[in-house]
Amino acid sequence: MSLVVIGTVAFDAIETPFGKTDKIVGGAATYASLAASYFYQKVKIVGVVGDDFHNEDIADFKKHGIDVEGLQIKEGEKSFFWAGKYHNDMNSRDTLITELNVLADFDPIIPESYQDCQYLLLGNLTPQIQQTTINRLRNRPKLIVLDTMNFWMDVAMDDLLQTIKMVDVLTINDAESRQLSGEYSLVKAANKILKMGPKYLIIKKGEHGALLFHEDLIFSAPALPLAEVFDPTGAGDTFAGGFIGYLAKVGTVNFANMKNAIIYGSALASFCVEKFGTEKIKNLTDKEVADRVQQFVNLSSFIIEQ
């Protein structure tokens, strides 16, 4: 039994209204696997980096018990690099640089030891690679979660639709839900998207929380109001990692557990944005996580007896 996370492992250079960084470690699989590791012990990563990726960066994965056998290191090549700048509202950003490098011909090799995968997180990547990953697992995992973004809707919609058909949970943001469905109302959007294949849809709304849709059920999760959002990079990946990590821990996939998984994912994401890159989510204690989850409980609970 294991939780496999596939996605980018990369360098980011980030500018926000509060500061900027040089190249720091980022990538969907980085954030997601770190987040998942707080809840589940057998997290295994699939990705590719260049030889510019440092040993200490890989050591960070190992410290969290993350299996890196599936992380290919391409000698003489460079890691994927992304540079972006956030606007004041932190909900929109401009991409300044995208250098695909090793990602350009990434072939996701699944080590034999990963074939026990029960929980699969397809982090943000080309839909084709996400699909190949599913196909290379001999047994279909118990739960497949797909995270994607508007970019793939723009350039690879057919591939994306095919991949979406194969998964259990899709996580996208509100604008992406509208783009994917052609519906403005998120309820109508969700109804359409649930007909495309996934049994569960999570619509991420950043500072406004998240919505979970399943059949005719809806769950609205709050976001923690924060005084400072230093850097939203990786928050969605962290959310997805915390979400599937919690589900892997509890071992039963149902609506009630999914609701809690969203709270745990949101709690991890709320830490992520407090510092640049993975700085905060690399160094959390279990108590910090538990306290943060309790904040979500306090934030949103009310008692109405009718």
Added chain:
Amino acid sequence: MSLVVIGTVAFDAIETPFGKTDKIVGGAATYASLAASYFYQKVKIVGVVGDDFHNEDIADFKKHGIDVEGLQIKEGEKSFFWAGKYHNDMNSRDTLITELNVLADFDPIIPESYQDCQYLLLGNLTPQIQQTTINRLRNRPKLIVLDTMNFWMDVAMDDLLQTIKMVDVLTINDAESRQLSGEYSLVKAANKILKMGPKYLIIKKGEHGALLFHEDLIFSAPALPLAEVFDPTGAGDTFAGGFIGYLAKVGTVNFANMKNAIIYGSALASFCVEKFGTEKIKNLTDKEVADRVQQFVNLSSFIIEQ
């Protein structure tokens, strides 16, 4: 003991992506008093209309047990008229016409029978009239709720700040919180605004719900995801009316009751947007309201045992 609502009583002409209306009855006090009447029996309205306001419109108030002694009818004059058009996202709108008419020299006369006011809702109006209303009540009400909007921040900030100082609860939206405080983060904005006088701040976020701030406590209330939003006009007024109406009913002002009041206010507001104008909130049954509140409970409850 009574709940006094002051605000506009008006005609609106509304255009949304889903349709448009001729002149229909609107105004902050109209929506708010109707909403409050579902929870509290002694709702009294203060406002002004022209002789173009029809008897059947006033009859609607009376049918809801709303006291209209404080609703002045100016012979030979016309009621306040507003025409607006909503954009696709329903969160922004253009004002097409504003005819102040009777509102231009509105003097809020408080009938003697209103002096038992314990709960006062200052619906959206000039801050000066809101302040005059407070001053004309011989005994300070137990709870004063102030609803306002960006327009008054633009044209009458000093008056508004003076009025804000005198109230217990301020309800504004997220953009207005940012404008009033000069802070982008809603947490920072709330901290600043709570220093301006009110003990409670409610930040309305439309389809994203609402936040309640009090000392170092925060409550995040969900909004009901709706397939169709026909017309957002009056949703904020309806929210405020439902909110204070519920508090008047339970009779004790504390954070726990305020949380529930926000849910009840949100439930009423979720009905308001389903049809044009007051059409929906004029004709609700207690069962409909109770069922809708239950939807809010189901929507946002989760159980985490750590």
